[in-house]
Amino acid sequence: METRIRLTVDGRQRETSVDTRTTLLDLLRERLDVTSPKKGCDHGQCGSCTVLLDGRRHLTCLALAVAYDGSEVVTAAGLTGSEGDDETLHPVQQAFLDHDGYQCGYCTPGQVCSAVGVLRELGEGHPSHVTEDLTGPVAADDDELRERMSGNLCRCGAYPGILAAVREVAGQPAGGIA
Amino acid sequence: MSAVEQPVTPLERDAIRSVGTAHPRVDGPLKVAGRAAYAVEHREAPYDARPLHAWLVQSTVARGRVLAVDAARAVAHPGVVSVLDHTSAPRLQEGEDRELEVLQDDRVDFRGQIVAVVLAETSEAAREAAGLVEVAYDEQSHQAAFEETEDTYEPETVNPEMPARTEEGDVDGALAGAAVVVDATYETPVEHNNPLEPHAAIAHWDGEVLTLADSTQGVHPVAQTLAPLLGLEQAQLHVVAPYVGGGFGSKGVPHAPEMAVVLAAMTQPGRAVRLAVTRQQMFALTGHRTPTRSHFRLGADADGRLVAIEHEVLEPTSRWKEFGEQTAAPTRMMYAARNRRTGHRLVPLDVAVPSWMRAPGEMPGMFAHEVAMDELAVACGLDPIELRVRNEPDVDPETGKPFSRRGLVDCLRRGAERFGWSERPAEARATLEGDWWVGTGVAAATYPAMLNPGNEARISAADGGHYDVAIGAVDIGTGARTVLQQIAADALGVDASCIRLRIADTDLPPATVAGGSSGTASWGAAIVATAQRFRADHGDAPDPGVWTQAEATDAQSEDHALHSFGASFAEVRVHRWTGEVRVPRLLGVYSVGRVINPVTARSQLIGGLVMGMSVGLFEESYRDPRTGHVVTQDLATYHVASHADVRDLQVEWLDEEDPLASPVGGRGIGEIGVVGTAASIANAAFHATGTRVRSIPVTADRFL
Numbered sequence: 001m002e003t004r005i006r007l008t009v010d011g012r013q014r015e016t017s018v019d020t021r022t023t024l025l026d027l028l029r030e031r032l033d034v035t036s037p038k039k040g041c042d043h044g045q046c047g048s049c050t051v052l053l054d055g056r057r058h059l060t061c062l063a064l065a066v067a068y069d070g071s072e073v074v075t076a077a078g079l080t081g082s083e084g085d086d087e088t089l090h091p092v093q094q095a096f097l098d099h100d101g102y103q104c105g106y107c108t109p110g111q112v113c114s115a116v117g118v119l120r121e122l123g124e125g126h127p128s129h130v131t132e133d134l135t136g137p138v139a140a141d142d143d144e145l146r147e148r149m150s151g152n153l154c155r156c157g158a159y160p161g162i163l164a165a166v167r168e169v170a171g172q173p174a175g176g177i178a
Numbered sequence: 179m180s181a182v183e184q185p186v187t188p189l190e191r192d193a194i195r196s197v198g199t200a201h202p203r204v205d206g207p208l209k210v211a212g213r214a215a216y217a218v219e220h221r222e223a224p225y226d227a228r229p230l231h232a233w234l235v236q237s238t239v240a241r242g243r244v245l246a247v248d249a250a251r252a253v254a255h256p257g258v259v260s261v262l263d264h265t266s267a268p269r270l271q272e273g274e275d276r277e278l279e280v281l282q283d284d285r286v287d288f289r290g291q292i293v294a295v296v297l298a299e300t301s302e303a304a305r306e307a308a309g310l311v312e313v314a315y316d317e318q319s320h321q322a323a324f325e326e327t328e329d330t331y332e333p334e335t336v337n338p339e340m341p342a343r344t345e346e347g348d349v350d351g352a353l354a355g356a357a358v359v360v361d362a363t364y365e366t367p368v369e370h371n372n373p374l375e376p377h378a379a380i381a382h383w384d385g386e387v388l389t390l391a392d393s394t395q396g397v398h399p400v401a402q403t404l405a406p407l408l409g410l411e412q413a414q415l416h417v418v419a420p421y422v423g424g425g426f427g428s429k430g431v432p433h434a435p436e437m438a439v440v441l442a443a444m445t446q447p448g449r450a451v452r453l454a455v456t457r458q459q460m461f462a463l464t465g466h467r468t469p470t471r472s473h474f475r476l477g478a479d480a481d482g483r484l485v486a487i488e489h490e491v492l493e494p495t496s497r498w499k500e501f502g503e504q505t506a507a508p509t510r511m512m513y514a515a516r517n518r519r520t521g522h523r524l525v526p527l528d529v530a531v532p533s534w535m536r537a538p539g540e541m542p543g544m545f546a547h548e549v550a551m552d553e554l555a556v557a558c559g560l561d562p563i564e565l566r567v568r569n570e571p572d573v574d575p576e577t578g579k580p581f582s583r584r585g586l587v588d589c590l591r592r593g594a595e596r597f598g599w600s601e602r603p604a605e606a607r608a609t610l611e612g613d614w615w616v617g618t619g620v621a622a623a624t625y626p627a628m629l630n631p632g633n634e635a636r637i638s639a640a641d642g643g644h645y646d647v648a649i650g651a652v653d654i655g656t657g658a659r660t661v662l663q664q665i666a667a668d669a670l671g672v673d674a675s676c677i678r679l680r681i682a683d684t685d686l687p688p689a690t691v692a693g694g695s696s697g698t699a700s701w702g703a704a705i706v707a708t709a710q711r712f713r714a715d716h717g718d719a720p721d722p723g724v725w726t727q728a729e730a731t732d733a734q735s736e737d738h739a740l741h742s743f744g745a746s747f748a749e750v751r752v753h754r755w756t757g758e759v760r761v762p763r764l765l766g767v768y769s770v771g772r773v774i775n776p777v778t779a780r781s782q783l784i785g786g787l788v789m790g791m792s793v794g795l796f797e798e799s800y801r802d803p804r805t806g807h808v809v810t811q812d813l814a815t816y817h818v819a820s821h822a823d824v825r826d827l828q829v830e831w832l833d834e835e836d837p838l839a840s841p842v843g844g845r846g847i848g849e850i851g852v853v854g855t856a857a858s859i860a861n862a863a864f865h866a867t868g869t870r871v872r873s874i875p876v877t878a879d880r881f882l
Binding site for chain 2: 019021022026029030033035036037038039040041042043045046048075076077079080087089093094096097100102103104105106107108109112145146147149150152153154155156157158159160161162163
């Protein structure tokens with residue numbers, strides 16, 4: 001069964017008909033040729049497919065596309081900006097480069113989107129499993145960042161570099177990975 | 179284009195300018211923006227039209243014969259184009275690799291084997307239809323349990339071509355007279371590589387040339403392996419792999435899914451076919467680390483000097499294709515003892531074929547050896563570092579050759595200093611902090627410095643002082659694309675910005691696999707040799723258009739034992755009531771020769787250490803012996819280390835160079851980080867609790 005839906009993907013209006021079995025991830029990757037979100041497990045276990053869906057991080061492999069008519073999707077590719085003809089990187093992306101927070105790069109777009117979402121959640125005061133004080137603002141300390149990024153697996157094991165990158169953008173001393 | 183053989187001389191110290199500097203990863207901007215194209219993401223010609231989607235149908239029995247494949251309901255599903263089975267798939271030439279004989283006969287050798295392939299216009303239709311294919315089997319009895327069989331044999335060789343058995347001196351006599359004996363058995367489980375990018379490929383057949391964008395650790399090895407089976411010349415198989423989402427050995431050789439997508443494409447000339455293997459399917463089809471059982475007997479005198487080392491390994495292979503992991507190989511060169519024996523016996527099972535997983539041999543073998551050494555230290559009342567120092571060999575005990583560099587003691591001493599080892603209580607179960615038992619442990623690591631023959635590079639002069647450098651190497655995340663540019667720059671005596679490097683394409687000069695920690699040394703040797711020949715023939719101000727293609731000879735000393743070494747130090751906390759295990763601190767210190775790029779090297783070593791911790795604490799695949807099915811076939815049940823598991827984790831390397839091992843002076847760094855790490859965790863857990871754990875993963879139940 002096919003249904004027509006409209007999405008904004010990385011700032012572009014996309015209208016398409018989808019098989020109602022189609023996940024948002026497969027719609028992006030296989031129909032719209034938006035391959036920045038990756039498929040690592042298709043079961044919501046690895047985080048590689050993370051995008052910002054209406055401003056919040058979301059696993060697109062666990063989302064049926066038909067349920068998101070009218071939504072706004074921002075992928076890692078959509079986080080970049082431009083200066084003249086040159087592409088500019090989002091501060092989180094630049095920090096991943098500066099701290100070598102990746103190797104093969106396959107989990108990276110998801111890690112980047114997740115990190116952007118984490119920083120927003122911290123700014124809005126959302127608590128996590130490791131937050132001690134549920135009444136005040138939440139500090140972007142290492143425990144909070146590690147906990148909140150734990151839905152994004154990296155088999156290359158670039159976690160120390162990723163942590164340093166997110167720390168830096170969160171305004172904490174990055175510390176490096178030495 | 180044909181290559182000349184060029185004896186290569188190591189890069190002179192004063193020529194080294196870019197090598198050794200922290201050059202940022204050249205493909206970084208593409209990766210962080212998600213613009214690097216992995217296998218099935220290719221949309222350039224000939225993949226530009228809407229590809230067909232292939233979906234694998236797997237056997238639900240562990241052994242038997244396929245009686246019939248009824249695809250009527252599947253073919254009737256909207257969008258389905260065809261269903262291939264063993265009666266309809268294109269025929270392959272005879273080969274010697276049963277794993278690649280996909281859909282060639284009715285035999286089922288293991289649960290999860292490919293028995294049909296569905297082709298459809300969409301992935302939804304292909305997947306749905308795969309569930310509609312009905313396969314009837316003549317099921318036969320199978321053996322899938324390692325524990326329950328006495329049917330074992332000694333293979334002629336173990337991976338890659340090592341003797342299965344070695345013996346020197348009188349082991350039994352020496353053990354009988356030894357003051358101290360450690361006699362224990364150590365086990366490692368089935369583990370799965372699980373690169374984050376599942377195995378995947380997109381194939382296109384135009385009737386003459388088969389084009390394949392593959393997720394592989396070696397484009398030429400894929401073409402060399404598949405072409406003869408397909409009855410094609412190697413030039414008819416064009417393989418590219420510009421970006422590969424990790425491999426850790428599982429993408430080191432082509433597996434059945436690659437053959438499946440190629441066969442499917444050959445039934446659809448002019449139409450691209452894509453196959454993205456699911457995470458679940460990978461647990462049956464793309465290789466795994468075989469479980470190992472290592473029986474160690476160490477005999478020592480009262481001062482802890484080894485008089486005998488015996489390491490007998492028992493491990494499964496698949497019955498239908500032999501893979502013997504070289505688990506005892508590191509034991510042959512690690513420590514001095516006059517009397518030594520190592521051996522491997524295999525247990526044939528009706529299971530998927532084991533294959534390479536990061537540091538095959540060294541990872542499980544050194545887990546066993548290094549826990550045994552810790553037990554020996556305790557038995558002798560010696561500090562575990564001192565015990566290892568006392569057993570340093572003067573030459574390689576296996577070959578009698580001198581080591582080009584034996585950095586183990588330096589790694590142990592530097593690590594001890596940085597980790598604060600001197601403050602460690604000698605006794606186990608000495609420190610309780612709150613509800614946590616706290617301990618520290620150490621283990622040694624080693625990995626051979628391999629340099630593969632069969633690599634060629636091509637260097638062409640371009641305009642404006644630029645050079646085009648080409649080699650079919652693959653960057654699976656190691657940083658090859660970056661470090662080969664640095665090596666080429668120094669070999670040509672120019673700035674790295676003058677090098678335009680092309681890799682990962684069988685149209686380029688041949689290259690060997692990104693595996694065995696051999697890539698940088700092997701490909702780098704070809705580039706250095708080619709640069710030396712190019713400069714001899716064309717000088718340093720060449721006319722644009724001149725080129726040289728060469729293969730390195732004499733790239734590595736044959737008169738020396740060439741090995742990297744390392745030491746990992748772990749702090750482990752074990753909860754006194756729940757047994758929960760945490761690793762708050764992990765340090766690895768390595769002797770790896772010259773480091774080409776400290777940025778990518780650090781990430782590789784950190785990544786190895788993280789995977790070492792992951793196998794030490796979490797990773798274990800469980801195969802149900804009743805069905806032969808791996809039930810832990812996803813990332814919710816097969817646990818790998820996540821962000822929250824990794825705390826204070828540090829690596830460093832000794833400042834050194836080893837021109838005997840490779841022309842650039844490095845010995846390879848991809849695998850050594852995963853060696854010894856799990857042993858240091860198990861040893862630290864013993865120090866924390868007094869409970870000796872002789873198998874991984876070191877889970878909470880061991881302490882209750």
